[in-house]
Structure formats: structure tokens, C-alpha cells
Amino acid sequence: MSDKEKSVDPATNEIMNLACKGEIETVFDRYEEMEPECGFGQLGVCCKNCVMGPCRIDPFGDGPTTGICGATANTIAARNLVRMVAAGAAAHSDHGRDVAHTLLIASEGKTKGYEIKGEEKLLNLAKEMNVKTDKRKIEEIAHDVAEKCFAEFGQQHGELQFTHRAPKKRQEIWKKFKFTPRGIDREIVEIMHRTNIGVDNDYVNILQQGIRAALGDGWGGSMIATDLQDVLFGMPKPIRAVSNLGVLKADEVNIVVHGHEPTLSDIMVTASQDKELLELAKQKGAKGINLAGICCTANEILMRHGIPIAGNFLQQELAVITGAVDLMLVDVQCVMPALSKLAGCYHTKVVSTSPKAKFPNVEHVEFSEEEALPIAKKIVRMAVENYPKRKKELVNIPKDKMELVAGFTAEYVYHMLGGKYRATYRPLNDAVISGRLRGAVGIVGCNNPKIKHDWAHLELTKALLKKDVLVVTTGCSALASAKAGLLIPEAAKKYAGKGLQEICEAVGCPPVLHMGACVDISRILMVLCNVLSEGGLGEDISDLPVAAAAPEWMSEKAVSIGFYAVASGIYTVLGIPFPILGGKEITDFITDKMENVVGAKFGFEPDPIKAADLIVKHLDAKRKALKLKPVMYGE
């Protein structure tokens, strides 16, 4: 591996050096080995949807200009892209489905370990979904809400319930262009049909279905996941915690949860505090049981319980290489298959739990909601029993760790700014109207070894803070900000422009607000809806001085998120272009003409400083269109 530093995070580089010396292979090595990556794939002009091919369009010379069936580069790129949307929307939505299932059987009393902790949210949902609440037990209400959410997945016609949360104008645009999702699953299936050989060949029409499925994710599957998790596990509130590999403890049993769904990880919190297991840990010579998280399941239990963060996507292998992880519990999404082989070099036990995600040579303890707590305890016991096998000479825990505040929600903003008795979004709207705040930007998404780990997230975030832009963040980007010390109120002084600083000081909040896991981008949509109903900033999301960015994205889920963000009216800048550049017209459509349809478009910009410029320009243009004053401080 080359000696160039792979990350801006010192803990990551420290463990990477260790890996190099020990000739332990990581994602960074495998990326180097894979270079140069296939150009046809990167440009999106390779089609393998039937076996007359695989076909490739020659992007340079005088080779084939269409596939064997006659599909052009634009058609092929569009088909490939919306299939990515289908996969991403399926992943988020299946997560939402699992949570709905958990709520349903919990309400029937068929589970061990779950209770309804978010009663207020449940009652609000019941009202929204026309579920009777008078003189009914909370379980009965939960049951009906869960059933109604379940029905959204298989619904064949009509409109998804939560799309009605969007501003009226937005809903009209969706109706006009047939973007309103009819059912979550139906739209995903239709993508697979339309992209089958010889069906939909018009790239604009193909994208229309991609948008519809993506909206079924953002305003459907993801939103259901977020809302029902709040019902089951409780509303997150700002909470202090610690992040980075330094949270692992030398003298305690370290359990790392990694993946996405909190149905098990939240129960792991309870199980890890079990007296009997703590006693067993002491018998084995450990001082306690230390639970930490990686990726979005970490975000979930961080914002509800303050469980520390061990790292983000590109650090999953590094956690094992510290030699201090006794057990890594994985469920679904973003879990690298490489963990299996890597764990063989250490004492770490990797345990898969989802029937949907198994790994060769990895012990599988199948999770079921009915037996959640006993299963969680069993896994904690495995970790404790593995602790004595830890090889002291292989343990290297970096010192780096950082304080953070996480757990902001659309609901919390009311109280954060308005106080306990006059809950309101008014101060937020006023801050934007007066120009103290230029606007707000959601920085989200993954890590990608194509970009120096965390670098683009942090550069973009800092560049925007300086320009008085409030940053909200989720997923691995949130974890990057956490490790860099951007999620503490003190960060405002260090990084924010004067206007943003004044707000952070008055409210006592960090300049970057942690809003949860990747499904919680639905929370950001709700914030925008609330801002609009507060008034004074236009009638539609596309009127607002807001934008989104995914500077280091890699997952298909990010494609779906990008599409529902743009289709909701949010200008979105990606650090890595969609694999469509081989099709000129589709590229032109997505990065330009799409604005005429949905009031927003994509930008592709790998340089985070240039991306910040694009975003600031966009925010200023939106401010101007709203006839707002220029920003209070600065140019």
C-alpha cells in the first residue's frame, strides 16, 4: 500500500500504519488493487440486463454506439441508475418494514424486550392516520398504526400517507408529473419491470419512475422507519457522548454493533447492562461491558442512549485491528464481507444476526423480535466469554476520542429555539429572514476510499459554517463531524461565521446538528416542512435557501436519497458523479434541465471547496428570489 495518509483522522491513520506493518489487508489496499476501475462502469454505459450482451457503448472511438438491442448510452445509463434507486429504496424501505413488524408484534405482546417509549409520537401518528385514540389502550393504538404503516408497502393505488406532509405546491408538482408514489414496493417493482430488456427506453420516462420510487423511500420507507423507531425506542433528545476508536476500553469487554437497524442494537443496550452478565464479566477479569457502535446503528443508539461511536464506514475493519473488540455484532447494510477473514487474524468474534445477511465462516445467531432480549443476552455472553482470549500483545487502542452532542429531531427544534412553553420554529425562520443565517445544508452520506477518509465531509462542512450556513448531518458524515469535534457547541466559535456563532451562543447548540442515521434524512424533510408552515420563507421546499450534499457517497442508498431530495426540491451536490457521464443527454438532464421539472437539480463536484461555492451561490440565489435581505455578516 502507498504511504500516503488515507484519512484526516489520526486514529484511522494510526491503525492503518499498524495494519501496514502487520501486512493486514484493509479496504484501502483492496481499493488500490482494484485501480484503475472499469471506465465503462464508471460512465454507466455497460448493460447486462440481458444475455445478448453484456454490451458496452464506446465512449471514445468508433466502436458500438448502441447496445445489441439498440439501446443508446442515455437509455443504458438511465436504466442502470434507476436500478440503483430501486436497490437503495428497497434497503431503506425493508428497514422500515422490519420496524413496522416489530411495533406490530410488540403491540400484540408477542415480544420480549420492547415497549412503546414514544407515546406522544404514537398519538400524533394515530391522529395523522385516522386511528381512533379515545378510550383505547396504547397497545391497541400502536397495533392499528403499525398495520396502517404496513399497508403502505403493499398499497397498489392512491398516494402514500406521508407524502401529504409535503407542502401543497410540492404535492401538486408530484401529481402533475406522476411522481407521487402509489405504494412503496410497487414503485420498486415497476423499476425492475421497466428496465427489463425492451421495455422503457426513453431516459426521461425511466427517470420519472426512479423519482417515484425514491419518493416512496424518503416520504415512505425511510419516514416510516424513523417515525416508528421513535415510537418504539423513544424520541431522541440532545445527548452528550464520545466518538472514535479511542472509546474502546482496554480493561472492559468491548462489543461493537455495526449495521443499520436498531431493533437489535437498542436491546443490546439493555442486555449489556444486565447484572448477571456484568458479574460474569468481572469473573472473567473485565471491569465492565463497553458497548460501542459503527455506521448507522451506532447513530440510532447514540441519539437515544448516548452509546459511544467507534467509527464510521471505513473504520469497521480498523476496529477489529485494534485487537480490543471481543465481539462485533452485525445486521444489514454497509457491512463488509472482508470482516470475516480479518477477524480470523484476531480473537474478535464476528456474529451475524439477520436472516437476510449471512457471511461465510461467520457465526450466525439469528435474531427474532419475539425473543429479542434473550438473544441479545446470549450475544453479550458470547462476548464476555471471548474476553479472556484477547491477546494483550495485539491490543492497540488509539488515544483519540472526541466529545459530541447528538440527537436533534424535527420535533426538538420547536423546543430548542422556542423554549419549553412557547415551542415554535419562529426564531429559526427569523434567523434566516434577518440574514443572520444564510441558509441550511444537509451534509450526509457514506465514506468512499476514492476520497481521503472524512476529508471531503469536513472540508465542505467547515467551508459552509464559515459562510453562516447551519449544517445538519446524518449517517457516516455525522460521525465524521463528531470525530472532528464539530458536534460540540464550542465548535461554533472555532469554525462558524459571526451570524451562526451568535445563534449557537444564544441557543447553546453546536453549529452542526446530528439528526441521526441515514433513514433519518426523513427528519430533515420534516424540518423543512415545519419551516415552511411557520411562514415567511416561501411556499415550497424549492423556495428555501437550503441544499444537500453527499461528498463521499458510495452506496445505492445514497442514489435513492439523492433522488428524493432533488425531487423534493433540494439542490444536491455529489462528490462523486452518478455513473451516467457516458450518456450526454441524461447527464445534462440530471444536472440542469431537471430543475425545470422539480425545481432542483444535481451538481457533481469532487472538490469540497468548489462544492461549497456552488452551494453558497445557490443559497444566495434562493434568498434573492425570496427578496430577503443580504446576509448580515460578510459579503
Add this chain to the structure above:
Amino acid sequence: MKKVYCEVSKCLGCRSCEIACAVEHSKGKTLFLAIKEDPISIQRRKVQSVSKLVISDACHHCIEAPCVNACMSGAMYKEKDGSTQHDEEKCVGCWMCIMACPFGTISRSKKLAIKCDLCKDNVKGPMCVISCPTKALLFKEVQRGDL
């Protein structure tokens, strides 16, 4: 001299070499920039199917090069290292080199003949070789009968 050889049994016909060649000979030198250029960069290497075998082929840099003999403007010449090079400044686009090449490895842009230059300006060597995912392309010195 060192030349690029294709080990036919390893070539999967993925055409990564073609892309790498076009990118290397573009102005931007990266895929995402090259794709936007006008005129677009043209690759000098071609993957061809020959009696059910796949081969990636470009200029063979013949010791006695028919293209050099055929060139009327002196654009095509033998370099001291033994490679066959093409001075685009001198090329008049008469296409005699294309007629003369026994392997069909010279192509044409609008006005000029275009051929493999072994990426002489790149210290890393020929990019087609670096890009080959199966290592079917080799850049090495070969004596008669070695392959």
C-alpha cells in the same frame, strides 16, 4: 526494445485498455474530464475478436515499418529506442500509413493519423498495461520465440 504484448489466453475483452488509452491521450487525463472534451480523445488500441479469440492490439512498432516507408511527409519515423513514432505536426492526412500497415493498427482522427506512442510522455509506461485487470497486457522485451 520493450513492446506491449497481449497474452491471448488471459484477455477477457473488457476493453479497459481502450478506455485507458483514450484517457491518457486526452487533454484532461482523467476519465470524467476526457468524456466531456470536444474533439473527444481517440484510443490507439483496439480489442478485437479473431476466430473466437480475443486480442488487444495496437501498433507493433515493427523493426522494418511499412508505415514509415509509406509516409510522404516524414511524419512517421523510427525513434532511436526502436519505437515507431508519429509527428502530428508533419502529418498531412494522406492515410498512406493506414494503407501500408499490415495489422490495421493506425486509425484516423478528422485530419491526422493516430497510433500508439507507447505513452512515451508518461513515466509510468503504457497505460493500457497498467489498466489491464487480468494482466494480459505485458510491457517487456521479447526475443523471437519467447512468447
